[in-house]
Amino acid sequence: MASLRLLFWAAVAAAVHELGHVAAVKALGGRVASLRLTGVGAVIRPQRPRLFSYWEECLVALAGPAASFLLALGAAAWGRHFGGGDAYLLAGVSLAFGVFNLLPVGPLDGGRILRALTNRWAGPDAGEKVCGGLTKVLALSLAALGLWVLRQSGNFTLLLCAAWLLWRKEGKP
Structure with a gap:
């Protein structure tokens, strides 16, 4: 319940x-x-x-x-x-x-803000590169932490989050 x-x-x-x-x-x-x-x-x-x-x-x-x-x-x-x-x-x-x-990653609101500000200051398409790189770093970090958590408690939620960040299309949830 x-x-x-x-x-x-x-x-x-x-x-x-x-x-x-x-x-x-x-x-x-x-x-x-x-x-x-x-x-x-x-x-x-x-x-x-x-x-x-x-x-x-x-x-x-x-x-x-x-x-x-x-x-x-x-x-x-x-x-x-x-x-x-x-x-x-x-x-x-x-x-x-x-x-x-x-969080300044992928399709989240923080990622949209990061892309918009980076594009504003560094030119079009700069935001996609910066946000894409940051998203990959966070996703791989989440995957590593997720593996550790999985071994400790059997919880795989962080691995699902990491997979979602790694395999989604840029800018689309």
Whole structure:
């Protein structure tokens, strides 16, 4: 039963995170053309009359973690004032979503920010090279740590994360 509660609050946290991105796209004058759920998250494809600037791309990417952090604060405040383990569970899950998505790798929000800023300062395509290299280093580090964890506890979650980072298409979850 506890795992179903965790799954439910994780889905709520993920939805709020993605709604943060949608709100930012709309605030910048864009529209959402499609929203596709995948096994590791959601992919939002904006429909834009013009391309976002590098700074606007950063704002859209930051909006998801910002929404996650705001939800975590709100849920923690709710739990503090009214009690309830579910509020703290939601706060923790939402905080984890926000922090994880700021990692500067691959298709995560931190990777989008890194690509946009690197492209802005070093020219087009520089961000893909930098982010791609950093993603490979992190994925291989996760794989090594995952092998150690697997031997210690039998948990293979880090190996799955490493595989996802290594075998995904650049820029696509």
